[in-house]
Amino acid sequence: MSGNSAPYSGAETAKLTTDDVRRIAHTAQIEITDEEASSLQRDLSAILVGVESLTEFAQLDVEASVRPFALTNVTRADKPMDVLTRAEALQNAPEVEDGMFKVSSILGGEH
Amino acid sequence: MSEIFELTAAELSEKLEAKELSAVEVTKAHLERIANVDQQVHAFLTLNEEALATAEAIDKARAEGSHAGVLAGVPIAVKDVLVTQGMPTTAGSKILEGYMSPFDATVVEKIKKANLVQLGKTNMDEFAMGATTETSAFGNTYNPWNLKTVPGGSGGGSAAALAAFETPLALGSDTGGSIRQPAALTGTVGMKPTYGGVSRYGSIALASSLDQIGPAARTVLDTALLHDLIAGYDPRDGVSINTQWPSMADAARAGSTGASLDGLRVGVIKQLDSNEIQNGVKSRFEETVAWLTKNGAEVIEVEMPSIELAVQAYYVILAAEASSNLSKFDSVRFGLRVTPENTTSFEDVMSATRGAGFGAEVKRRILLGIHVLSKGQYDTIFTGAQKVRTLVINEFQKAFEEVDIIASLTGPETAWNIEQSSDNPMRNYLKDGATIPANLAGLPALSLPIGLADEDQMPVGLQLLGAAKNDDLLYKTGAALEQMVIDRDGSAVWRRVPTTLEETR
Numbered sequence: 201m202s203g204n205s206a207p208y209s210g211a212e213t214a215k216l217t218t219d220d221v222r223r224i225a226h227t228a229q230i231e232i233t234d235e236e237a238s239s240l241q242r243d244l245s246a247i248l249v250g251v252e253s254l255t256e257f258a259q260l261d262v263e264a265s266v267r268p269f270a271l272t273n274v275t276r277a278d279k280p281m282d283v284l285t286r287a288e289a290l291q292n293a294p295e296v297e298d299g300m301f302k303v304s305s306i307l308g309g310e311h
Numbered sequence: 312m313s314e315i316f317e318l319t320a321a322e323l324s325e326k327l328e329a330k331e332l333s334a335v336e337v338t339k340a341h342l343e344r345i346a347n348v349d350q351q352v353h354a355f356l357t358l359n360e361e362a363l364a365t366a367e368a369i370d371k372a373r374a375e376g377s378h379a380g381v382l383a384g385v386p387i388a389v390k391d392v393l394v395t396q397g398m399p400t401t402a403g404s405k406i407l408e409g410y411m412s413p414f415d416a417t418v419v420e421k422i423k424k425a426n427l428v429q430l431g432k433t434n435m436d437e438f439a440m441g442a443t444t445e446t447s448a449f450g451n452t453y454n455p456w457n458l459k460t461v462p463g464g465s466g467g468g469s470a471a472a473l474a475a476f477e478t479p480l481a482l483g484s485d486t487g488g489s490i491r492q493p494a495a496l497t498g499t500v501g502m503k504p505t506y507g508g509v510s511r512y513g514s515i516a517l518a519s520s521l522d523q524i525g526p527a528a529r530t531v532l533d534t535a536l537l538h539d540l541i542a543g544y545d546p547r548d549g550v551s552i553n554t555q556w557p558s559m560a561d562a563a564r565a566g567s568t569g570a571s572l573d574g575l576r577v578g579v580i581k582q583l584d585s586n587e588i589q590n591g592v593k594s595r596f597e598e599t600v601a602w603l604t605k606n607g608a609e610v611i612e613v614e615m616p617s618i619e620l621a622v623q624a625y626y627v628i629l630a631a632e633a634s635s636n637l638s639k640f641d642s643v644r645f646g647l648r649v650t651p652e653n654t655t656s657f658e659d660v661m662s663a664t665r666g667a668g669f670g671a672e673v674k675r676r677i678l679l680g681i682h683v684l685s686k687g688q689y690d691t692i693f694t695g696a697q698k699v700r701t702l703v704i705n706e707f708q709k710a711f712e713e714v715d716i717i718a719s720l721t722g723p724e725t726a727w728n729i730e731q732s733s734d735n736p737m738r739n740y741l742k743d744g745a746t747i748p749a750n751l752a753g754l755p756a757l758s759l760p761i762g763l764a765d766e767d768q769m770p771v772g773l774q775l776l777g778a779a780k781n782d783d784l785l786y787k788t789g790a791a792l793e794q795m796v797i798d799r800d801g802s803a804v805w806r807r808v809p810t811t812l813e814e815t816r
Contacts, residue, residue, distance in 0.1 A: 216682075221678065224678045224681050224682050224685075225674075225678060226662075227681050227685075228634065228665075228677050228678055228681045229638075229641075229658065229661045229662045229665055230662060230665040230666050230669065230674055230677065230678070231662040231663050231665070231666030231667075232666060232674070236671075236674070239671070240674065240675060240678060243675055243736050244675065244678060244679055244682070246735050246736060246737050247626065247675075247679055247736055247737050247740075248679075248682075248692075249737075250623065250737035250740075251623040251626065251627055251692060251696070251737075252692075253620065253623065254620065254623050254624060254627060254691075254692050254695035254696050254699060255691040255692055255695050256695065257620075257695040257698045257699050257702075258690060258691050258692075258694040258695040258698065260698045260702075262698050262701045262702065262705075263698075263701050264694050264697035264698050264700075264701065265697050265698075265700040265701045265704060266520060266697065267506075267520045267550070267753075268506045268520065268521075268704065268750075268751065268752050268753025268754075268779075269506070269704070269752070269753050269779060271507060271550050271552070273549065274546055274548065274549050274550070274551055274553075276546050284413055284414070288413035288414075289413070289644075291411065291413060292410055292411060292413075292644065292645035292646070293643065293644055293645065294642060294643075294645075294646070294647070294648035295648065301643050301644060303642075303643050303657050303660070304650070304654070304655055304656060304657045304659075304660050305655050305656065305657060
């Protein structure tokens, strides 16, 4: 994208290296190209510089909010309700065998 | 007489009830309009092939005397983040291309039961991450006011469809402004209800502590009519509020028929005033505030020092929650599967799939989320963001002890050109400074057009914010302001959209 603001070439302080980015991408289970690793390194560094002042509030003596306001959990009686049939549950799966989701070997090795 | 597709949902409802128009006529008029203009606007990703059959069934039921419902036969567009039976749902992502949901979202179920006619699914930023609809994997949507500009986002498709008269009603989702900001940029109306006010069951989750489904239309009353229909308790949404909501439509009608603003305390947030606001946008806001004062409201400046940090807190919290919510796209149960050559590992398949299926903005935010939740970052950045969220919530609570409603601009500028967003993601995020706080605090917020900016003749949106569960006050005040604009300009903002769409065909 061509920007309409001042030319931008990344944050002054690189907060992450491309190796950091590759490690995070691995944790996220997202394969990235070398080109993506360098643009992500630039963008994530800029964002991390942009949100840096938040760290000053980490020690503040207030509650850390996980939701907008206090809510009562919605619960219901523990009895079966309308659920997906097996066919419905499988209808969008990329691969199915014997009425089950089919995946490659979890631990590697033989298929 | 207006074309059928120019009528509001309220007008269509009356004519359908009086049998001056049939649901089939109304549906046909909108489908023809879509056929004529959507090549330019690209608001829709999918059209509902069953639309006419649904309309026929509604006409038949009405002829047989059954009570069809207030909005029966009125067409509606559905943002592609909501799952629908019979039409694919993609959330704007390649990873979900072709996905057919085995169930309907609760709000979709509700509009079906109320006999509305679904026209189709509208374009959006991928997984609602974006403010221009440019991150959609299926192409841009173009702003009907000027096809060179963005319609806003993430719900740019729904807003553009409304502005281009392709539909009178639309459903959206709002995590940080995705209903309100596109409404502002397209001269239409959009509402983010109180968190928990409308069910999110069947909405593909972005950030669950922020997400809220809501209505959009061209008028405040139409938005309210749709709000009434979709609101209410749903045991399938874990944060749904079990309460009796007042009629939003009654509130809107009261506002437009001259309900008094005497004594209404309107807050203006000092920290949202800035030199970065476009001149013509600022003038419209100042006029609106002056009008409120003239008509009996008391305008009070409120201090919200933490609001300047809200954008930072929001992006950290959103990224963290999104990285978790989007882990479900694992190449097993639904969506894309990419199998690299010479691999036997499940992990390689998952990584290749997510690498190929997610766009750049989605990858950026998932990685940011994983990072801020990691050891060392969680106790600093993430906890800091959650505590800033608390400060924002507390400041709103304090503000609403002094005022009944807060008025602000929805955004600092009118629609900008496609591909002209900044290369620095943080700079783009800062434009959402006025809409984001409502999501952090779970508050209702309505955006409505208050005129055009002098310099570019593009629409300007006003945001009204209320205390939790005060959604009806926003409709009442919003409808009064909408009437003020009509009296001042001689017509509603949305009626002044340039009529060049067919000519450029």
